[in-house]
Amino acid sequence: MSIPITSAAYVVMPKGRVLGLLAVALMLAASCSNAPSGVVSSASPVTGALTGGLIGYVADAGVGVLDPATGKSTIVAPMPAGAAFRVAGPVWGPAPGLSHPVLYFTIHDDRPAERRTTAGVVPYDWLFRVDPFTGVITPLAASSNLQSEGPIGLAANGHYLALTLGCCADYEVDALDLSQPAGALRVVSKPPAQAAFFTEGIAPGASGLIAVREDGTGAWYWLNADANVLNPFPLALGTDDGPIAISPDGTLAAVSRPDHGPVIEPITVALPLASPSPSASGATPSGTPTAVSTPAATPPATPKPSAAPKPVNSGLPHADGLAWSPDAKMLALAVNGELEIYSASAADGTAPTAKYLAGGGVIAVDWSGPITDQSLTLVKPSAGPQAMVDALLGATALPAAADSPAARPLTKVYLWQFDSTKASPIASIADATPAVLLQYPPLAAGVVFHHWAPTANWELLGGCYRYRVVITGSIAPVASTFGLAGNIPCNAPSPSPSATSSAKATPTATKSP
Numbered sequence: 001m002s003i004p005i006t007s008a009a010y011v012v013m014p015k016g017r018v019l020g021l022l023a024v025a026l027m028l029a030a031s032c033s034n035a036p037s038g039v040v041s042s043a044s045p046v047t048g049a050l051t052g053g054l055i056g057y058v059a060d061a062g063v064g065v066l067d068p069a070t071g072k073s074t075i076v077a078p079m080p081a082g083a084a085f086r087v088a089g090p091v092w093g094p095a096p097g098l099s100h101p102v103l104y105f106t107i108h109d110d111r112p113a114e115r116r117t118t119a120g121v122v123p124y125d126w127l128f129r130v131d132p133f134t135g136v137i138t139p140l141a142a143s144s145n146l147q148s149e150g151p152i153g154l155a156a157n158g159h160y161l162a163l164t165l166g167c168c169a170d171y172e173v174d175a176l177d178l179s180q181p182a183g184a185l186r187v188v189s190k191p192p193a194q195a196a197f198f199t200e201g202i203a204p205g206a207s208g209l210i211a212v213r214e215d216g217t218g219a220w221y222w223l224n225a226d227a228n229v230l231n232p233f234p235l236a237l238g239t240d241d242g243p244i245a246i247s248p249d250g251t252l253a254a255v256s257r258p259d260h261g262p263v264i265e266p267i268t269v270a271l272p273l274a275s276p277s278p279s280a281s282g283a284t285p286s287g288t289p290t291a292v293s294t295p296a297a298t299p300p301a302t303p304k305p306s307a308a309p310k311p312v313n314s315g316l317p318h319a320d321g322l323a324w325s326p327d328a329k330m331l332a333l334a335v336n337g338e339l340e341i342y343s344a345s346a347a348d349g350t351a352p353t354a355k356y357l358a359g360g361g362v363i364a365v366d367w368s369g370p371i372t373d374q375s376l377t378l379v380k381p382s383a384g385p386q387a388m389v390d391a392l393l394g395a396t397a398l399p400a401a402a403d404s405p406a407a408r409p410l411t412k413v414y415l416w417q418f419d420s421t422k423a424s425p426i427a428s429i430a431d432a433t434p435a436v437l438l439q440y441p442p443l444a445a446g447v448v449f450h451h452w453a454p455t456a457n458w459e460l461l462g463g464c465y466r467y468r469v470v471i472t473g474s475i476a477p478v479a480s481t482f483g484l485a486g487n488i489p490c491n492a493p494s495p496s497p498s499a500t501s502s503a504k505a506t507p508t509a510t511k512s513p
Contacts, residue, residue: 045372048375049375050370050371051370052325052326053367053368053369053371054368054371055323057321058363059360059361059362061079061360062087063076063105065103065379066356068354072376073356074132074379075381076381076382077130077382077385078383085109085386086107088105088153088364089106091104091105091156091161092104092367092368100374101368104127104161105128105154106163107128108148108149109124109126116449122448122453123145124392125144125145125458126141126385127141127151127458128385133374134380137384141484142460142462143456143458143459144448146448148165151174152164152199153243155211156178158178159205162174162176165457169216171191173210183461185458188210188223196216197215197221198212200213204248208224208226208227209231209269210223211223213239217239218240219239220233221233235253235267237255245322245323245331248324250267251266252267254322256320259318260316261313261317261335262311262319263310265307265308266307312331316333317335319335320363320364323365323366326370329343333365334365337361337363338355338357339355340355340356341356392460398411398447409474411447411473412472412473412474413445413447414445415443415444416440416443417461417465417466419464421491426440429468430470431470431472443456444456452471463485466489468481
């Protein structure tokens with residue numbers, strides 16, 4: 001069956017992998033990258049290749065990687081002490097111009113927020129990408145968030161990255177197409193037009209099927225990011241189950257239960273073909289989506305009795321994260337604040353084959369596919385995200401003359417986005433005159449105590465996008481330019497006369513000329 005998610009009939013007002021070789025070959029060039037656009041060929045194998053994949057994790061010290069063959073680990077994106085940033089992820093996914101996967105993660109600035117009479121930060125959510133083999137960390141998007149504790153439920157495969165954002169029965173599901181050049185996250189589901197969902201997992205490969213659990217009812221669905229519809233979920237899971245991890249071949253699901261550890265059960269990620277139905281937008285009086293007619297070959301909604309869920313270790317508590325090895329023989333769990341590896345075929349209660357990072361505060365895990373063109377010796381740590389987070393706070397601080405109790409109510413903020421790989425008249429806007437506003441409609445932004453911030457979620461994008469801001473109203477116009485990845489335009493002359501390649505960007509998400 002398929003159920004469109006564009007109808008308000010599905011509002012519920014009350015009460016987060018495998019990187020197939022084909023997906024890797026389809027990675028595209030990113031904005032501000034010197035790599036050429038198009039298909040990226042797989043590189044030749046190297047000595048010490050990570051044929052068993054690499055485990056990504058989040059611990060107290062930051063985002064790290066661990067080699068399951070040796071147990072050696074490295075923090076590749078350090079976080080400041082004192083839980084200053086709330087981290088979600090990491091998840092492995094393709095990146096433009098690269099033949100190996102990289103890690104994606106989000107942070108929420110959890111430092112004390114500023115108030116009218118006290119200093120602090122404007123809490124921002126950030127989406128980052130870090131390449132463990134180059135030590136390069138890249139900001140992809142950011143938005144202010146004064147209502148929640150940041151994104152949750154990150155999940156990714158060779159096509160999409162999905163996450164949940166929001167608060168208080170107003171949760172939205174956002175997705176980023178990893179197969180396309182740099183662009184904006186897309187809202188896949190958001191109240192009140194659709195129900196509120198939590199992302200709990202994703203089908204492997206290039207699938208657009210995101211496993212979601214409905215807020216309030218706890219019902220499970222496939223949220224189809226390709227077709228923008230809901231499809232039935234093939235497992236009968238509980239209202240408090242999740243997250244889940246699906247094996248690389250799409251035949252097994254590991255499900256984290258509220259207690260007694262995860263279970264493993266068979267799953268199918270193939271959807272039945274169904275003809276469009278006029279009843280597809282209907283709903284029962286309770287707001288639950290109605291069934292839609294499907295062919296007789298539709299798979300059953302629950303597994304057969306002969307395929308009962310198999311406990312991994314019933315003595316475990318809830319697992320915060322879980323991930324399959326490339327061959328689906330092992331299962332990695334983020335549990336008890338550490339990383340534990342279990343044999344998927346072992347009997348219930350069998351001890352883990354390995355434990356790592358004891359006392360490290362591990363809360364999330366993901367396991368990449370085989371990485372044949374890189375080795376553990378090539379892993380390099382990045383500088384981490386804090387410098388970029390603090391730079392944005394500096395760029396969005398109100399001018400001193402506008403930051404007073406009398407001036408702030410009169411202060412107006414005008415914001416524009418432009419692609420800095422080419423000349424743009426926006427880059428030189430000095431005042432928000434009526435003529436300028438008519439020709440170049442600004443993005444929504446406003447004053448937040450001692451700073452200003454964009455209004456929409458994920459309004460600020462990385463890459464070669466830059467932002468022109470004019471602050472006026474209470475003071476003479478003050479104009480400036482900034483970007484998440486840096487303030488210098490990508491079309492600025494290279495400081496090196498030997499440079500032969502130029503940065504490129506595809507302004508797919510530009511909202512103003």
